[in-house]
Amino acid sequence: MVRYANCAKMLDLDNYFKILEQTCLKRGMYFQKVDSRKTSQICPNCQTETDKKKLLERIHVCLNYSYTTDRDVAGAQIVFLRGLAATVKMLGVSISEAYLGLSIGSPKT
Numbered sequence: 464m465v466r467y468a469n470c471a472k473m474l475d476l477d478n479y480f481k482i483l484e485q486t487c488l489k490r491g492m493y494f495q496k497v498d499s500r501k502t503s504q505i506c507p508n509c510q511t512e513t514d515k516k517k518l519l520e521r522i523h524v525c526l527n528y529s530y531t532t533d534r535d536v537a538g539a540q541i542v543f544l545r546g547l548a549a550t551v552k553m554l555g556v557s558i559s560e561a562y563l564g565l566s567i568g569s570p571k572t
Contacts, residue, residue: 495553497545506530507540 480496487494505512506525513525516534523537524530532540551558 493550495546495549497542497549499542502538502541503534505537505541507532507537507544 484494501512503523504515506523506527508525508530509527511525511527513523516523521534523532523534547558550556
């Protein structure tokens with residue numbers, strides 16, 4: 464019975480993110496949660512919302528710029544861009560500085 468209770472604790476995502484955030488803080492790493500909704504419905508190339516895809520549809524196709532990639536890759540690119548935007552906003556740095564990690568650590572005043 465205790466074994467299953469431990470599994471339930473491990474699956475608690477809120478707890479997981481708290482532990483991950485504390486671990487990052489302890490190791491001097493930056494941690495930022497981003498909105499994961501609609502990541503496979505937005506084109507990472509032009510930010511246009513595409514049609515909702517069924518789970519069987521594995522390819523992301525944007526007709527605006529003829530951009531085609533794997534659906535999971537497109538979703539990961541959107542998560543990355545959202546994280547980058549949140550970092551730029553929080554630190555007050557340029558996108559290139561945030562992307563290269565040059566100014567992460569201390570916000571500009």
